[in-house]
Amino acid sequence: MNVVVCVKQVPDTTAEKRLDANLRLDRASVDNIINPFDEYAIEEGLRLQEAHGGEVTLLCMGTESAQETLRKGLAMGADRGVLVTDPALAGSDAWATSYVLAQALKRMSYDVILCGMQTTDSGTAQVPGGVAEFLGLPQLTWANKVEISDGKATIQRQSDAGYDVVEAPLPVVISVIKGINEPRYPSLKGIMQARRKELQIWSLGDLGISQGMVGVLGAKTKVLGYSRPAPRAKGQLIQENSQAAATMIADFLAQAKVL
Amino acid sequence: MYRLTDEQRMLQAVVRELAQEKIAPRAAEIDDKAEYPWDIKELLVRQDLLALPFPEKYGGTGSDLVTFYLVVEEIARVCASSSLIVAVQALGSFPILIAGTETQKQRYFPNLASGDWLAAFALTEPGAGSDAAAMKTRAVLDGDHYILNGSKCFITNAGIAQVYSVFAMTDPSKGVKGISAFIVDADSPGFRLGKIEHKMGIRGSQTGELVFDNCIVPAGNLLGNEGDGFKIAMMTLDKSRPGVGAQAVGIAQGALDYAARYAKERIQFGAPIASLQAIQFMLADMAMQVEAARCLVYEAAARVDAGEKGITMSSAMAKCFAGDVAMRVTTDALQVLGGWGNFEIRISQFEI
Numbered sequence: 001m002n003v004v005v006c007v008k009q010v011p012d013t014t015a016e017k018r019l020d021a022n023l024r025l026d027r028a029s030v031d032n033i034i035n036p037f038d039e040y041a042i043e044e045g046l047r048l049q050e051a052h053g054g055e056v057t058l059l060c061m062g063t064e065s066a067q068e069t070l071r072k073g074l075a076m077g078a079d080r081g082v083l084v085t086d087p088a089l090a091g092s093d094a095w096a097t098s099y100v101l102a103q104a105l106k107r108m109s110y111d112v113i114l115c116g117m118q119t120t121d122s123g124t125a126q127v128p129g130g131v132a133e134f135l136g137l138p139q140l141t142w143a144n145k146v147e148i149s150d151g152k153a154t155i156q157r158q159s160d161a162g163y164d165v166v167e168a169p170l171p172v173v174i175s176v177i178k179g180i181n182e183p184r185y186p187s188l189k190g191i192m193q194a195r196r197k198e199l200q201i202w203s204l205g206d207l208g209i210s211q212g213m214v215g216v217l218g219a220k221t222k223v224l225g226y227s228r229p230a231p232r233a234k235g236q237l238i239q240e241n242s243q244a245a246a247t248m249i250a251d252f253l254a255q256a257k258v259l
Numbered sequence: 260m261y262r263l264t265d266e267q268r269m270l271q272a273v274v275r276e277l278a279q280e281k282i283a284p285r286a287a288e289i290d291d292k293a294e295y296p297w298d299i300k301e302l303l304v305r306q307d308l309l310a311l312p313f314p315e316k317y318g319g320t321g322s323d324l325v326t327f328y329l330v331v332e333e334i335a336r337v338c339a340s341s342s343l344i345v346a347v348q349a350l351g352s353f354p355i356l357i358a359g360t361e362t363q364k365q366r367y368f369p370n371l372a373s374g375d376w377l378a379a380f381a382l383t384e385p386g387a388g389s390d391a392a393a394m395k396t397r398a399v400l401d402g403d404h405y406i407l408n409g410s411k412c413f414i415t416n417a418g419i420a421q422v423y424s425v426f427a428m429t430d431p432s433k434g435v436k437g438i439s440a441f442i443v444d445a446d447s448p449g450f451r452l453g454k455i456e457h458k459m460g461i462r463g464s465q466t467g468e469l470v471f472d473n474c475i476v477p478a479g480n481l482l483g484n485e486g487d488g489f490k491i492a493m494m495t496l497d498k499s500r501p502g503v504g505a506q507a508v509g510i511a512q513g514a515l516d517y518a519a520r521y522a523k524e525r526i527q528f529g530a531p532i533a534s535l536q537a538i539q540f541m542l543a544d545m546a547m548q549v550e551a552a553r554c555l556v557y558e559a560a561a562r563v564d565a566g567e568k569g570i571t572m573s574s575a576m577a578k579c580f581a582g583d584v585a586m587r588v589t590t591d592a593l594q595v596l597g598g599w600g601n602f603e604i605r606i607s608q609f610e611i
Contacts, residue, residue, distance in 0.1 A: 072269060185277045188307035188320050191270050 001054040001148065001170075003045040004110040005078065006101055006131065007038040009062045009069040010121040017121070022216075023223040024091055025121055027063065034069045037116025039076075039183040040176050044146055045114050046077045047181065052148060055079045057108060061089065061100050067199060074194035075186035081197070082108070086204040091216035094122070098130025100214055103207045105135060112153065115175045117142055128175035138168035141175040261561035267326050274333040277306065278341075286338035289463035295419055296463050299341045303334075304374030312349040312356065317368030324498065324560040328505035332553075335509025336516070340463030342509060344377075346502050347415045347464075351378025353495040354424040354440050358483035363442060367422055379420035380499075381411040381443075381469055382492050391426075391489055392434040396471060398427035398441065403478050405429075405441065407471040410453060417467030418452035421445045425469070425476075426492055429485045438488035442480040449474035493571070498563055500574040504556035504581035511549045511585040514592035518542065521596055532595075541595055545588045552581040 011017050015030040045056045058073045058081040060066050070081035084104050092100065105113060113132075118125035125141075132139035143155035144163060153172045156163040186194070204211060212218055236252075238245045253259040263271070282299055289296045303309055311327045313319025327349065335342035352371055355363055370376040387393040396409025407427050414423075423443040430437030443450060453468030482491055519542055522533035532538050559577035562570050593600035 068265070068269075071265075072273075075269065075273075185306060186269070186273050187305065188270060188310065188322070190307075191266060191273065192320060194269075195266060 001048065001052040001111045002109045003048050003054065003056045003112045003114060004105060004108055005038070005041045005045040005056060005058050005073070006113065006115045006127070007042065007058050007060050007069060007073055008035045008116075008119050008121075009033070009060065009066040010035045010119055013120050019226060022091070023226060027065075032065060032069065034072050035116055035119045035121075037118055037120070037176075037178060038073075039116075040178055040180050041114040041116045042073050042076055042078060043181045043183040044174075044176050045112075046184070048112060048146070048148060049077075054111070055109075057082060057110075059101060059104055059108070060084070061092070061097055061104075070199055071194050072186065074197045074199070075191040076184055077186075077190060079197065081199045082202060083199065084202045084204075084207065088204055088211040088215045088217075091219060092214050093219040093221045094124045094126040094130060095220045096214040096218045098127050099134055099218075100204075100207070100209060101127065101131050102134030103209055104202060105131065107207070111170045111172075112148065113137070113171070113173045115173065117175045117177050125175075128173055132173035135173070137171055137173050139173045139175075140166055140168055143174050143176045144180045146174060146176070146180070261325055261557040263325070263329070267329060270326065271329050271333060274306075274308070274330050275336075277302070278333050278337045282334060282341050283337035286341070289338060289340050290460075291462075293458070293462035295465050296338075296341055296344075299338070300344050300374070300377075303341075303344055308345050309348050309374040310372040311345065312352055313368045313372040314364075317364060318372040319368065323564040324501065325557055325564060328502050328556060328560050331502055332505040332509040332512070332556075335506040336513040338463070339461045339506065339510050342506050343415060343461060343464040346499075346506060347380070347420075348374075348378050349502065350380045350495065350499045351416065351420060351422060351424055353498050354380070354482055354491050355442060357494050357498075358440065358487060358491045359442075362479070363482070367442065371422065376421035377416055377419055378422045378424070379414055379416035380495065381414045381417075381423050381425045383411060383413050384409070385412050391438060391492065394426065394428050394438060396425075396427040397431070398429050398439055398476070400429070400478065405476045405478060405481070407441070407443070407449070407474040407476055409471050411469040411471075412453075413456070413466055414469050415464055415466050417465060417469055418455065419465050423469065424482070424495075425471075426488045427471075429488075433486065435489040436486050438492070439485045440482035440488040440491045441476050442482060443471075443474065443476055444480075447474050447476055497570050497574045500578035501556050501559040501563065504552065504559070504577040507578075507581035507585035508549060508553045508556055511545070511552065511581075511588040514585075514589045515542070515545045515549055518545070518592035518595040521599075525597075538595060541591050545591050548584045548588055552577075552584040555580050 009032045011030040012033050018026045020026045049056050056078040058070050058078045060070055061084045064085055066083055070083055074081055084100055115128040128141055129139050140155045142158045144158045145156040147154045152167050152169045154167040157166045158177050238248050281302055308330055310319045311322045315321040331342050331346050355367055371378055384394055398405045398407045425441045425443045426438055428437050429439040449472045451470050453470045455467040522538050523531050525532045555577040559573040562573055
């Protein structure tokens with residue numbers, strides 16, 4: 001069974017992010033890491049491989065520097081990597097990203113396509129669904145458990161109230177949530193092997209995609225402006241004895257319609 | 260000048276993350292209880308970090324010293340005791356790497372590289388610290404084996420290791436040239452663990468005495484020739500001193516991290532104390548010293564890796580300077596913490 005894991009390079013979550021004059025994320029001035037959600041997807045892919053055999057391939061759309069991100073995934077144990085990179089991709093929105101990944105996937109072998117549920121930079125969570133649509137595949141999103149048997153995938157889909165059990169026939173796109181597993185740390189031998197693993201670089205030309213479909217030209221969404229989130233209001237401090245405090249907290253929760 | 264490769268940077272980042280997430284939360288407890296952290300040892304084994312010094316053909320990673328000491332530094336940054344698990348595996352194995360025969364390497368390296376066995380280095384005696392010629396432990400050839408008598412002290416991994424590189428006099432009339440090196444298995448007849456030391460720091464790493472009471476060691480476990488021991492020991496120390504330096508850099512960096520974080524959080528006179536120039540000067544001085552020590556350590560390691568001659572001096576300078584920096588920086592870190600420093604177990608644990 002072959003698995004393709006979609007991964008993205010994002011700014012370090014602890015870095016202060018800035019937007020450039022075009023209101024696009026300034027990626028050059030910060031340290032970049034693998035999207036933390038994607039680490040869970042890679043781990044899940046490796047576990048599927050351990051259980052069912054086959055290959056795990058990483059697919060990434062990004063700048064040349066995203067090779068580092070792919071190398072880390074290869075160090076975790078993925079077999080090979082594909083980076084789609086092209087200057088014309090700059091400014092691509094979720095629609096274009098989904099389209100490009102789908103076009104790349106058409107040239108790859110997969111039974112399961114795994115994605116992190118969202119990225120920590122733009123955070124739309126739209127790409128897994130977009131990829132499934134472009135490929136005409138079923139999508140199972142927000143999985144906190146994945147099982148593959150008899151040609152179908154069954155997941156526990158996390159919801160506010162608990163989880164739903166959802167299934168779909170293979171091939172399928174699955175997005176996983178944080179906490180579905182504990183991503184492994186690359187071992188030293190894994191890091192050493194990663195250097196020798198195949199990492200292909202594909203351009204838009206290789207995928208037969210015209211420049212007008214992607215990047216700023218092809219974007220269906222436009223960022224008009226931005227503002228910082230309002231600072232969090234100060235919490236209310238309760239300094240009473242435990243009985244009185246409990247009553248006040250209960251009243252507060254009832255008022256907020258939590259209880 | 261040393262420069263890190265992409266691979267070394269990735270390893271450094273991975274070990275930093277591993278140390279922060281898995282080792283740091285255990286550090287205070289390890290120090291408190293003064294127990295060897297077997298769980299951390301298993302974690303390091305899983306990550307291949309005990310395989311570092313061994314050639315690939317024996318199951319190791321054949322890593323150079325710069326790579327190796329990056330790992331030691333990152334672990335020491337959160338837990339000095341845990342960093343010794345990695346460092347001493349090499350210290351105890353370097354004599355075999357330097358002077359071992361193919362048969363000896365085949366017998367010991369696969370089990371050491373896999374972490375199934377641990378190693379130790381036994382040179383020091385109560386009356387023979389720097390003065391190796393004063394060594395009292397004797398080895399006498401008797402047919403197909405040597406008989407060892409005497410004792411060694413301050414041995415890291417005493418009672419924990421399966422494999423000991425032991426130095427003993429085969430010809431006391433020749434001074435240091437009468438010293439020979441042996442590989443001693445933990446289960447050798449007449450070999451036992453003596454007193455376990457109670458230490459002020461690095462308490463999760465076991466340090467103790469080794470006793471040789473008519474200990475029988477096969478003649479095939481002699482390293483090199485009789486009389487090569489001192490040379491083997493000195494070559495081992497040339498390679499391992501920057502590792503002690505890396506450990507010291509890690510300890511100092513960890514203390515600096517802690518002090519800097521505290522200074523940003525501690526509010527006095529309505530602002531974090533990090534906004535006070537007196538504190539800023541201290542933190543800047545600490546950072547400068549740590550970085551200078553780091554440069555010396557990796558420069559020395561890179562020289563050893565490059566096979567340069569005359570590495571003893573740079574190796575010794577790196578160890579000495581980094582050790583002194585660790586002492587000063589941990590003391591300064593305590594000062595930044597003010598009165599709380601007296602109660603902060605994490606800082607005192609950094610002290611060597």
